[in-house]
Amino acid sequence: MCYDWGESSAAAVRVLAGQSGFLSCPLFSHPNVYNYSSTQSTGHNLFWYRVLEGHGLEQPFTNSARFSKDRERLWLQPAYANDTGQYICMLRNKTSCSKIAMRLTVLHPEDATLPNSCAPFAVAASLEMVPLQLGKTLDCPDAQEAAKMADAIPNVTWVHQIRSSKSCEVFPAPSIERQVKGMSLQVHIMTEFYQGLYFCTVHYRRRGRALNFTRVINVTAINPPILPKEPDILQPTKDYIFNVKQGEEARLVCSGKFPYLDSPWEIWWTIDGKTVEQLRDPRFSKSNRQLKNYFEDRIEESVLVIQDFQPEDLKREFNCSVRNQLGIKTQRTQLNLETSLPSLELGCGLGATLFLMLLLFIIYHVFWLELLLLYRSWFGTDERHTDDKEFDVYISYARNSEEEQFVLSTLRSVLENELGYSVCIFDRDSLPGGTITDETLSFVARSRRLLVVVSPGYASRGSQALLELKAGIDSMALGGHLRVILVQYRPVKRKVWVRELRRARVALALVQWQGDKSKELTSRFWKRLRVELPLRRNSAGTEGGGKDAALMRMSSQNSTSSQTGLISQTSKSPQTVYNYAA
Structure with a gap:
């Protein structure tokens, strides 16, 4: 009788077709049980058999050019595809016998x-x-x-x-x-x-x-062996506190560093000195995973999950431990019980706040001009009470152009008759016989705003408009008591602007006239212009024209009635060009 150990899956061998290979008898894989030298001294002999694919009979081996025995090994030099099958090694003498089988697979190169x-x-x-x-x-x-x-x-x-x-x-x-x-x-x-x-x-x-x-x-x-190889706990640190909530799931995370050693390592949790397996409480469970591997230095994570956390769990002792061949380290965790906030009420309140903020943003984005005018009417200061200026607005424009008709028939009319501003126009309000330069500088200095109507021909070199522009910009830069406002009647490319306009554009407000869309007093053009002009309140306390403005207009008209004939004659004659030295 021969004791049969069956087929050993661990001893299975794979060989490439055309290459050499060998099979080692698994009986000698445990030297304490079978040792080749000792078995030979006791009279045991090793025999090899095989059962090829598709055959049911065991065939013995003899040494040949291709098969040779070397102690406990059987060499195939080389192996061929038809050598695939089951191979059996038998160790026997006259009184005992043991045998074990293994599988040999010969692979084609393309399959390997x-x-x-x-x-x-x-x-x-x-x-x-x-x-x-x-x-x-x-x-x-x-x-x-x-x-x-x-x-x-x-x-x-x-x-x-x-x-x-x-x-x-x-x-x-x-x-x-x-x-x-x-x-x-x-x-x-x-x-x-x-x-x-x-x-x-x-x-x-x-x-x-x-x-x-x-x-x-x-x-x-x-990593080099000169580096420390003892394990270490990265989290939790000594002062770290886990926040937990009553009745909810608590997750305690522990991460440990394990420098490379050719030996076992371990990371685990204990609850009151017992592992999760020893505690046998269904509320407690754990899971481990690898976070990082840097040159075989491993960072491992162990998560302790506590279902339905209760206040009495705070009295338990939760410890995380790491261990390898060189040492062990343990860190106790600290827990803090948080008070649960009403999530529904908190969510509704947060949602309402976000909705209100979004609504206010939309309202401000759409109605910011109206809101600014309303704020000015409530909290703004009338500049007439703080300065000694005579005019609210001085209008500068290119003479003998399309813009001149816009200034006289539209801009001046609305500012004086509808909004109640005192407007200064040089050709209308200047006295005959005066010096152009001196009177222009005087009018600009006595005005709170300089309104410049920008056009392609505005402020050409040597014109009065350039004098007005420079006077306004200088007064704005030096004293700050005058503000310059740009009104763009028609689109103008910036490259055709004069140097003074290009330099001051970044600090000046620009209001664009958009034709028929800007004719109504409620249009965006007039609202934007009112924001830049001085504040005027009517008797009801809101911004707009009033009795004082009407009296000022009558006074202005009476003071200039004697000049009507001269202005009529001047408007019909060619525009005089005055040189101005900057």
């Missing part, structure tokens, strides 16, 4: 090539950890075993596939930091760039036949 891989491989990659800025020698797996059977020393070729890249580098590469020495690859100085897969192909000859096999090493950089 991963996406973006430099070469096909069947055997899983081995892992090598190399400290940064330090060195290590990479030995191709199973190369020494092949050397024992080879006719001469094998030759090993190395290929490096950079991590997260398709590029592959074949050695010997022009680098002093990595060099091939014999069958090994020596890394003198490890950097992050040198991480990735290293393919090593062993080429050797046995009995005159050229053979080869490929192995893969996954090289990963780790």
